[in-house]
Amino acid sequence: xxxxxxxxxGTLTMVVLVLELSKTNKDRINTSPAFNxxxxxxxxxxxxxxxxxxxxxxxxxxxxxxxxxxxxxIGQLFIAGFGSSMLFGTIVGSLADKQGRKRACVTYCIVYIxxxxxxxxxxxxxxxxxxxxxxxxxxxxxxxFESWLVAEHNKRGFEQxxxxxxxxxxxxxxxxxxxxxxxxxxxxxxxxxxxxxxxPFDAAASILAIGMAIILSSWTENYGDPSExxxxxxxxxxxxxxxASDEKxxxxxxxxxxxxxxxxxxxxxxxxxxSPHDEDxxxxxxxxxxxxxxxxxxxxxxxxxxxxxxxxxSYMQVVFSISSASLxxxxxxxxxxxxxxxxxxxxxxxxxxxxxxxxTFEACVGIFWPSMMKMRxxxxxxxxxxxxxxxxxMPLNIFVCVVxxxxxxxxxxxxxxxxxxxxxxxxxxxxxxxxxxxxxxxYTIKTDRFMTNYKLLGSNDNxxxxxxxxxxxxxxxxFCRISGVLASAGVL
Numbered sequence: 001x002x003x004x005x006x007x008x009x010g011t012l013t014m015v016v017l018v019l020e021l022s023k024t025n026k027d028r029i030n031t032s033p034a035f036n037x038x039x040x041x042x043x044x045x046x047x048x049x050x051x052x053x054x055x056x057x058x059x060x061x062x063x064x065x066x067x068x069x070x071x072x073x074i075g076q077l078f079i080a081g082f083g084s085s086m087l088f089g090t091i092v093g094s095l096a097d098k099q100g101r102k103r104a105c106v107t108y109c110i111v112y113i114x115x116x117x118x119x120x121x122x123x124x125x126x127x128x129x130x131x132x133x134x135x136x137x138x139x140x141x142x143x144x145f146e147s148w149l150v151a152e153h154n155k156r157g158f159e160q161x162x163x164x165x166x167x168x169x170x171x172x173x174x175x176x177x178x179x180x181x182x183x184x185x186x187x188x189x190x191x192x193x194x195x196x197x198x199x200p201f202d203a204a205a206s207i208l209a210i211g212m213a214i215i216l217s218s219w220t221e222n223y224g225d226p227s228e229x230x231x232x233x234x235x236x237x238x239x240x241x242x243x244a245s246d247e248k249x250x251x252x253x254x255x256x257x258x259x260x261x262x263x264x265x266x267x268x269x270x271x272x273x274x275s276p277h278d279e280d281x282x283x284x285x286x287x288x289x290x291x292x293x294x295x296x297x298x299x300x301x302x303x304x305x306x307x308x309x310x311x312x313x314s315y316m317q318v319v320f321s322i323s324s325a326s327l328x329x330x331x332x333x334x335x336x337x338x339x340x341x342x343x344x345x346x347x348x349x350x351x352x353x354x355x356x357x358x359x360t361f362e363a364c365v366g367i368f369w370p371s372m373m374k375m376r377x378x379x380x381x382x383x384x385x386x387x388x389x390x391x392x393x394m395p396l397n398i399f400v401c402v403v404x405x406x407x408x409x410x411x412x413x414x415x416x417x418x419x420x421x422x423x424x425x426x427x428x429x430x431x432x433x434x435x436x437x438x439x440x441x442x443y444t445i446k447t448d449r450f451m452t453n454y455k456l457l458g459s460n461d462n463x464x465x466x467x468x469x470x471x472x473x474x475x476x477x478x479f480c481r482i483s484g485v486l487a488s489a490g491v492l
Contacts, residue, residue: 048211050174054182084135086397093390097224101148108140109212168302176295239387262419297366313434323364324423
């Protein structure tokens with residue numbers, strides 16, 4: 001193994017430890033014991049759910065290949081997973097809002113366990129069913145749990161800022177430490193104990209069952225819109241109207257789709273990018289290094305979210321710019337770095353640059369998740385949260401399906417260039433979201449001061465108060481439209 005990988009892994013480990021141990025009071029948010037108990041319960045469940053997901057990831061392709069399926073058939077199985085997430089995601093999201101988020105989380109466990117069981121069969125149709133079930137599970141994983149957390153947090157009357165603590169810790173543990181441990185456990189089961197490629201799926205099913213037991217015994221139910229006269233179609237329509245009528249929600253959805261689409265494309269492309277000549281690179285060790293970089297990003301995000309400045313809308317522009325530059329490196333190295341001769345299993349100079357760039361991108365991913373969760377908690381309405389979040393995933397799944405279907409049709413540099421453009425577009429949209437957020441925030445402060453002064457003048461006339469409120473509402477609408485025009489013209 002090249003010394004570069006050891007050096008990167010060791011350096012990232014030390015940096016993460018230093019960041020976590022050197023936090024001051026400014027970097028922490030003081031919370032109550034009741035919230036800490038609530039947060040720890042959620043983190044335990046979320047970590048188990050992510051462990052069930054991470055255990056499967058490295059061995060899905062390998063398992064299908066051991067059953068004798070070729071690249072084309074395996075590609076179709078993967079497309080079925082993302083396709084089912086796209087087709088059924090919004091439906092299950094609406095059901096979660098309507099029938100309850102706790103039930104949706106339990107459903108995730110059951111459906112994913114069934115998906116794991118299908119991996120024991122070498123039959124193509126059974127495996128296809130497993131992929132469909134896995135796609136539905138993924139939609140629930142990335143919507144129902146966050147929706148339950150936000151709703152339960154608000155129901156218990158905790159401070160809004162404390163959500164940032166739960167978000168950053170969830171990503172630090174679930175998308176960082178748990179991912180690394182899951183990779184090591186999977187490697188232990190398959191290679192050390194020789195239990196075969198199905199063993200990680202059995203372990204995942206067991207862990208999901210434990211998590212489901214904790215949910216059933218300790219979680220309470222909450223809903224988006226529990227009204228009996230509002231059906232699934234009405235819930236779906238309400239979510240679509242909310243996205244169409246509120247520019248902030250629409251921008252947030254577009255940003256999420258652009259970033260996550262690029263992220264999932266990167267998952268498929270980093271291996272051929274680092275081993276263009278089929279070099280024998282340490283995939284598991286590189287994956288663990290990427291997860292450490294993601295932990296570094298989530299640790300940085302926890303510090304940023306604990307402060308009032310810079311705002312999340314502001315610093316995410318920088319994150320998207322850096323991530324765009326990171327995925328542009330394959331094109332840069334292809335044109336400006338002279339190819340060198342190296343032995344199989346070695347790493348070229350361009351490979352070193354790409355590896356460090358990809359670690360930077362993974363650090364941006366670590367910042368993205370808790371920051372996006374924070375913005376969703378601010379802008380996405382509670383009554384249709386799961387539905388709207390799965391709306392956001394529809395263009396993402398379409399994009400990934402198209403990429404998978406045409407993965408051999410375009411050079412790898414073209415694919416990375418497309419991802420870089422998408423991330424730059426996300427940066428531009430984040431700029432627009434920041435302008436709107438600042439405009440509304442500034443207007444709210446001025447309006448609050450004005451109404452306070454009005455009260456001090458001693459006016460108790462309800463009719464005057466209503467007329468004043470209507471006037472300020474109209475002024476807000478006009479002000480926002482003017483700001484939108486100026487932003488579109490590049491003035492703001």
